[in-house]
Amino acid sequence: MAGRWMDLGALNARGLPGADALGVAIERMVTGIASSVESERGLAARLNYLTKTDAGYEAMDRAGIHVSPRTLMAWLAEERIPNKANRSRLDAAYWDLRRRNVAADLKKRLNNHGRGTRIEINPVDQTRVEGRHQRDLSSRSINVRGVWDRAVDAWMNDDYDELDAVWDDIIEDLGSEYDAYSNVSSIGWAA
Incomplete structure (x- = not known):
């Protein structure tokens, strides 16, 4: 399960669980009326x-x-x-x-006729972490397929556990260093 860095801020690293970042990125795709309800x-x-x-x-x-x-x-x-x-x-x-x-x-756009969507994963911010404790992390770009229906459904239902499971499926494609991306600064895509 993603979120293995149980005490993310202990060494002053800043970020959020990948499931949260995934939900935020999906939410940003929802557009609507720009005028305030107060107007x-x-x-x-x-x-x-x-x-x-x-x-x-x-x-x-x-x-x-x-x-x-x-x-x-x-x-x-x-x-x-x-x-x-x-x-x-x-x-x-x-x-x-x-x-x-x-x-x-959203499902249609992210699935992209089975081709999936390329996402960029930005690692946790380590600028305030003491040098000897920093990990060598860089932004990663991967193409994600086969999880978007689950991700959107979990986002719609506010199902954090399922979003977390989807994030696990996504970062498994990063190979042996997947655990370093259980928490991230942000993720983004152009879908």
Whole structure:
């Protein structure tokens, strides 16, 4: 299981578990409305997106938005503005729905017709580690295939253990020094 450096910061190395970096990298691929939910434009766009489909209403329900149809219509008509708590819930519902709507596209893009996606793995930052304790690590670039459906599903379900298992499968391709990449500074790709 990835994360074998149980006390990563003991010698002042900085990084995060590979599973976390993988989740962050997938999350960065999800784009959406740039305007804040606090702005008139951002609020209207979120309400419009959420009220177009049944899935949007389900996302609002999951986020804890339980208002009367009359109140919802007043929000949509911009006659009333949701309170701060409901604006926050609307934003959470919006991003939940965006994640669900883009999951299939993410799998397709990352699988790349079976060719996979080349990722760059940046090792932990050792700039503050005393020289005698530093490891000789460099950025690694590998092509990853066959794990992307599992990775996106684990990310969608907030399943850290599965993301960790996927990360293990990815770093096994690094050979004997795979353990040095159980924690990383970051990972990235152009998918």
